[in-house]
Amino acid sequence: MVRGLVRCRVAPLYNKKGVSLFSCLSTPSPDLTLTYPHLHPRLQQTQTQTLTLFKLLVGQSYHSPSLSLLPHPPPPPPSSPKPNVTQARTQTGAHLHIHSAASRRRPKGFQFEAHLHSSLRLRPRIAHLSTWSPCLAAAHAPASASAPASAPAAARTPTPMPTPTSVLTLASASASASASASLFTPRLVARSVRSFSQSAKLKMTASSVLPSRKHKVVVIGSGNWGTTVAKLVAENTREHPDLFEENVQMWVYEEKVTLPKVSPHYDASAGDEPQKLTAIINKCHENVKYLPKIALPSNIVANPSLPDTVKDASILIFNLPHEFIGNICRQIKDHILPYARGISCIKGVTVTDDNIELICEYISESLGIYCGALSGANIATEIANEEWCETTIAYNTPAGDVHHAGNAVANGSSSGAAALTEYKDARGRTSKNKLTPVPGDYPSLDHHLLQSLFHRPYFTVSMVSDVVGVSLGGALKNIVALACGFVEGHGWNMTAKTAVMRRGMLEMIAFGREFFPETIEEKTFWEESAGWGDMIVSCTSARNWRYSKMAVERGVSLEEIEKTELNGQKLQGISTTREVCGFLRAKGVESKYPLFMVVDRILDGTVNVEDIPELLRK
Ligand SMILES: NC(=O)C1=CN([C@@H]2O[C@H](COP(=O)(O)OP(=O)(O)OC[C@H]3O[C@@H](n4cnc5c(N)ncnc54)[C@H](O)[C@@H]3O)[C@@H](O)[C@H]2O)C=CC1
Ligand SMILES: O=C(CO)COP(=O)(O)O
Structure with a gap:
């Protein structure tokens, strides 16, 4: 059963150093969740840029938050004219082929082709790659065009690649196909035409360089939910090394804990002496007090110092009982990056006299940063045990935080990449504070990135913009x-x-x-x-x-x-x-x-x- 077929032609532009400048757009496809990609052993010479494009195209444009890539393989010799194929296997049992080709000396472009199969019965076949040209032709054909009766016999030999253009072309299709022949049903052609005409709007722009920095993510709070969220984001920072620094600092309100003799972490040399909770977490990778019996990833670093935790962090996740947030904001105010962004997982409000504020609103105003909200039907211990649940994240991406031509709807206006930006607060008013945009050498900090950070196979994230509804x-x-x-x-x-x-x-x-x-x-x-x-x-x-x-x-x-x-x-x-x-x-x-x-x-x-x-x- 073929679930979808995606093909793209992308022509990156190059700067003097040969770094490609490009961005890609396409339509959302929630089916694409790639978690365990691996290179086909025969095709280890896939170009670094292929993988980078792959990531941008499939990972960001396609809302595939659990996408992860292998370390980049060495680039092929410059003279290699051979097409390359990357094969990935999705978590849902789908297969993805990415096909790229570069011209002989100075590469002018890549062609990509992704075939998605929902059944493992259909083994990935390089033969499919040769359908590139006919299918592209189908995408141009009128909706009533009749389909070829069967896949071309020549399908086993890759066809020459058409000349790259600066337009990303995309055709998507869905068809029941035990053989590639049925890729060309009239329904498919009609769909392809529709998709193609949509994609005609999708111009590539050379508006930014590839990100060279990664987001540093920290969690402020380490209770039952704080530790659980630290666990899931630490799993994701590991899976997305191109977007995030691997280590996740977790601020811990330091206290002493005595481990009972029956504890697997009991240390006879320490005896019954109370030990610092941070030391136990960092040594045993378990928050024995607030999330016992859950193994934490070793890239969570428990830190008792607030200023040290937030230092250089571009993403601050606030997760502690709401009564403590005022004190926390006062302590970190002078230590955070001016362009840091926040997500509040806190359930509560701030009331002063006859004024009420959402917690994320309070954080935004007291720290001068933008802060969204995460909330949902979430019992920490169930999620820590990786039982499935859903959550909602409300985030209005500030103007200036999106660095490639994306489809994010920006909040506010910006007059230039580095200019301070205004944003709309939770009540829709223009903020008093102006925001420092996230610098262009970071990956865009938008809905796609937050999906990559929070979504797990056991934690389904829905992104919205209603900060008030989610917080209240x-x-x-x-x-x-x-x-x-x-x-x-x-x-x-x-x-x-x-x-x-x-x-x-x-x-x-x-x-x-x-x-x-x-x-x-x-x-x-x-x-x-x-x-x-x-x-x-x-x-x-x-x-x-x-x-x-x-x-x-x-x-x-x-x-x-x-x-x-x-x-x-x-x-x-x-x-x-x-x-x-x-x-x-x-x-x-x-x-x-x-x-x-x-x-x-x-x-x-x-x-x-x-x-x-x-x-x-x-
Ligand atoms: N536990 C859950 O299942 C869920 C909790 N939440 C929300 O997450 C937020 C955090 O809750 P939990 O992580 O469950 O916390 P918790 O109730 O498990 O733990 C309390 C935390 O507060 C810390 N603390 C104590 N005194 C403090 C002080 N003076 N300053 C700063 N921190 C101090 C403790 O060290 C501990 O980490 C709350 O707003 C809660 O409503 C949201 C969804 C699920
Ligand atoms: O918010 C929660 C469930 O979604 C957790 O609520 P409690 O703090 O009552 O455990």
Whole structure:
């Protein structure tokens, strides 16, 4: 079964040093996830530039975040006119062939051809490469053109390559094909024509040099979720050595931990002496306190110093309980790169008097950098065990951070590569701060790059631009999760919890509409993992639900449970409820949010769980 056929003709331009200047565009193809490519042993002489183009074309343009490449093989002798073939095998069992050819002395261009097969039964065949010319012809043919009845017999000999042009041509096709003959069905030709006419718009531009620097990624925070996110990004920095520095510094709020004798990491020479958590993580590659029994990649480096962690980092991932973010920002402000960018995985909000801010908004403003948000139905320990889940990342790529002709929609405007750029804040206003663009010798810092950084086979990332919906979804669902725990602890079951969830969702959306009316996108709550997905998981299996249920069952306060049961972990629902309800009172609109307010009153002990139905009825 052939799933797709992609072919491209690309003519890179060269500067005086022979470095190619190019960029490629194409249409998204979520089918392409290449994780274990390898060179065909017969064809080890594939050119470095072939691989680089391969990466740009397939990896970035095709949203293939798990694409990784082998180290570049040595370039072929300059006189070699031979076409080269790179073969890769995708994680889904697909095969990909990339075919390139260069002219004799000074290469003028490459032709690429990728055949994707979803079944291992179809072995990759070099014969397919010869369909390049006929298929390109098919792409030019009228939609009604009838297809050749079978693949040309000459298919086993590669055909001469057409003259390269500066236009990237692309034909994509989908056909059931146990033989290459069926690549030429009328349907396929029609599709090819459509794809080709789309691709006619895709001009190559020679607007930038190839990136020579890599992004340094750091994680600020090392709790249950902080360590899990550090694990998954460290796996990705290893898989994308062309985009990221391999090591991921993880800032750890230093504390001493005593390893029990039964621990596999127990060191008799240290005895029962408490040891620094950073030292244990770096030696044993396990966060024994916040993510026990999960082996961490050795390229995570636990660091107790905040300034040292963020030094030279271009991507800062914030992942710690929201009550600590103010202090963290104050400590790192003078130590970060001016063009650093942030992603906040924190679920919470910042409230001061009658003002409310999203955490990513707070980070952006206090550090003068752009910061997006990651949130979703994500239970850290499940993800650390590589059980599959989804998440949502909201990011509005600042103008000036995209360095090749890409299709990213930029946020704000820039008057030049190095000029400071304006951007739109979470409320759609032009920011007071101006941004320093990410320098052009880094890979573009956009949705494609963030996919490469966060997506794992067990962690599916959806990229959106609704920072408000994603952030509020993550913060406010914790209030609803407490309510669900309370009713369940009281002995009520799914029907009561469903009523709480339904009302909770309506209050969350109303809150977004009331306080972020300029930018809120309601569909985020309905469609994204950061919306209903997170609500369901949080009200059925996360910590805020679990421990609020326990508090009611035991008849003790939730704060007491947090102290005695959570071993240093935090319940974000407690502080979020207090902050949000304080804010609603300050605004005089508490009557519009009866569920949120009843949770606050249960936390205070002024009403009981059995009062909930009556209080919501009013
Ligand atoms: N754990 C989970 O499954 C998920 C958590 N989240 C969110 O991620 C954020 C981080 O939560 P977790 O990593 O789970 O943390 P956690 O609750 O597991 O751990 C608390 C962390 O806070 C640190 N800490 C304690 N005192 C501190 C201080 N004074 N300054 C700075 N740090 C201090 C501790 O060292 C520890 O790393 C929260 O906003 C949470 O809502 C989001 C999705 C999933
Ligand atoms: O956010 C979470 C699930 O998506 C985790 O929530 P808890 O902090 O309640 O465990």
